[in-house]
Amino acid sequence: MARPLILVTMGTNEYPFNRLYNYIKNDPLYLDERCEWFVQTGSCEADTTPAIGVVETLIPRSDMEDLVRRSALVISHCGIGSLNLMLKYRKRVIFVPRVASHKEFSDDHQLQIAAEIKNKKMQVVYPSDEFPKLNFDQICADNVLSEPVDITNYDLARIVNLKLTG
């Protein structure tokens, strides 16, 4: 059986997100050969590579989309672009909002977004929470759906079109 892919994404943000990196590298599955990892770090310095997998700073959007499509679990910062992709591919996600108090962003807007996530497959880890221990069997048990859902709001798009061209 192929190894389940665990994708970690910290977005294109300029602020390093070391807390998220420390969460994942301290999880036993990071050094477990049964899993494959892809870790997109942005500006965070990664000092430990996973047993199987790759650590990259930034990757093209289409590569990210392909990784999301193939992943069994995603661990993500709480950026709106990431949320869009995870909804589109109906992924199981652990979101970790960036917070200003840890110098992970200039403000706490990711906490506001986190509060709007109401989806059974999506979990938010707040700064006061402990990062959950990853469970290999649970990760394998999840269906890896590959067909994207179109979540574009065409009502808004039509209004924007009218305003731009009308």
Add this chain to the structure above:
Amino acid sequence: MKRNPTVLVIASSGGHLTQAMCATSTVELELVLVTNKNMLEDSPFIRIHTIRDTQTNILIHAMNVFSAARILLKERPRAIFSTGGPICLPFALLARLSGTRFVYLDTLSRVTELSNSGKFIRKFRLSDSFLCQWQETAEKYGAEYHGQAFNLGDNGHQ
């Protein structure tokens, strides 16, 4: 040379760009993008310009005014659309000065107040249309609300 009319889309990479692509998905004119990091491979844009992003560096903002002027002179867009971030500010100023239609959609990621770029554009009335993606925040700032760029709901997630 006769050219097809275009819409200039200004959006920094990541979530701003995702929202801009959703919101302009039914625009019938050709789209030209201005962004800060080009991470796109195939895209709906016929051309892509990159400029430097900054939140607070005045020097980069000042340099971006010249970059924006150069891009606007080259592209001569029918209208400009932006979801932010701060790279849109020089375009907003020049759009107002040149009388080019400017439609601004404040980012979905600011739930309870406008983004800093949004506040600036609102304060100086730089946009022809100002849309906000959260109803209460739209009311608070006198912006238009027409829903969100993409559906945050459950989408048949099981």
